[in-house]
Amino acid sequence: GAGVSQTPSNKVTEKGKYVELRCDPISGHTALYWYRQSLGQGPEFLIYFQGTGAADDSGLPNDRFFAVRPEGSVSTLKIQRTERGDSAVYLCASSLGSGTSVDFGPGTRLTVL
Amino acid sequence: QKEVEQNSGPLSVPEGAIASLNCTYSDRGSQSFFWYRQYSGKSPELIMSIYSNGDKEDGRFTAQLNKASQYVSLLIRDSQPSDSATYLCAVDLNSGYSTLTFGKGTMLLVSP
Numbered sequence: 001g002a003g004v005s006q007t008p009s010n011k012v013t014e015k016g017k018y019v020e021l022r023c024d025p026i027s028g029h030t031a032l033y034w035y036r037q038s039l040g041q042g043p044e045f046l047i048y049f050q051g052t053g054a055a056d057d058s059g060l061p062n063d064r065f066f067a068v069r070p071e072g073s074v075s076t077l078k079i080q081r082t083e084r085g086d087s088a089v090y091l092c093a094s095s096l097g098s099g100t101s102v103d104f105g106p107g108t109r110l111t112v113l
Numbered sequence: 114q115k116e117v118e119q120n121s122g123p124l125s126v127p128e129g130a131i132a133s134l135n136c137t138y139s140d141r142g143s144q145s146f147f148w149y150r151q152y153s154g155k156s157p158e159l160i161m162s163i164y165s166n167g168d169k170e171d172g173r174f175t176a177q178l179n180k181a182s183q184y185v186s187l188l189i190r191d192s193q194p195s196d197s198a199t200y201l202c203a204v205d206l207n208s209g210y211s212t213l214t215f216g217k218g219t220m221l222l223v224s225p
Contacts, residue, residue, distance in 0.1 A: 048212050107156050
């Protein structure tokens, strides 16, 4: 079946601009996660959704970052007033629920000039 | 603060040898442990999970867990050039959902 999909695959923006990154999880997966991976680092947890609600947003670095999942399926990660330090690969993942394995999408490479 | 430590490598082994990858974690409450493989420019791919002390084998891969020592390892037998990748250790507190804390990864290079 189809895996986790993310769009766009690459995004180049200028400092100060607003960006939206989209994630389409595996059908039937109720849990959805956003991670961020900088060069040479492991993925870093940002936010977790169970259904429509953000169950844990403790990993969001500051209030410029926000994510939604209005219908419990597709999620959008929103970054306001982007900074060069936001440049990274943003990974979305989904799972059937707690304690089950997590499947990652291909990621969106964000470059802030 | 939850931490997961791995040697960054690269770990170089000849084809056919055993590759041994190690990981330590700081949070004694951790319950679930995972090894992911990540090829350059690709997303992480789960290869092993382990939840209890001891060994777990799956094909050429063996995961080992020692909770008393807060240590997880991955052995790859009969290493192949296609195993060349970065291996990420991830730990989950299992506090009702699966938010993983990852190490920085160890790069493995298998030479023909």
